[in-house]
Amino acid sequence: MARKKEEARYETKYGEIxxxxxxxxxxxxxxxxxxxxxxxxxxxxxxNGLTTILKSEELNKGVVVEIVDNKVKIDLHIIVAFSxxxxxxxxxxxxxxxxxVEELTDLHVDEINIFVExxxxxx
Numbered sequence: 001m002a003r004k005k006e007e008a009r010y011e012t013k014y015g016e017i018x019x020x021x022x023x024x025x026x027x028x029x030x031x032x033x034x035x036x037x038x039x040x041x042x043x044x045x046x047x048n049g050l051t052t053i054l055k056s057e058e059l060n061k062g063v064v065v066e067i068v069d070n071k072v073k074i075d076l077h078i079i080v081a082f083s084x085x086x087x088x089x090x091x092x093x094x095x096x097x098x099x100x101v102e103e104l105t106d107l108h109v110d111e112i113n114i115f116v117e118x119x120x121x122x123x
Contacts, residue, residue: 006021019107021065028097072111076115
């Protein structure tokens with residue numbers, strides 16, 4: 001049975017490389033925001049059901065990362081633009097996030113879940 005790890009680890013001949021889930025979350029959040037149709041990342045306050053758009057320095061709060069055996073699972077909470085096809089937007093986010101995280105970390109992204117928390121009109 002695979003055990004949940006807090007961070008990804010690589011052994012090299014010179015020592016160990018450790019990648020924090022916060023790095024992966026920030027990368028995933030930035031990649032998601034670059035995707036077509038995404039207005040921003042969402043922070044959801046479950047106590048009162050309010051959704052807020054996060055600032056660029058807080059993007060990792062809209063992302064949940066789990067690392068098990070150096071394989072990554074990512075949950076993204078996004079807000080999409082009004083009149084954009086949500087399925088097409090989500091597919092684009094998944095492709096972009098998977099590519100960027102795998103390219104940066106050399107880890108395999110096993111699963112990406114998209115939670116559309118709201119729709120906003122872009123001025």
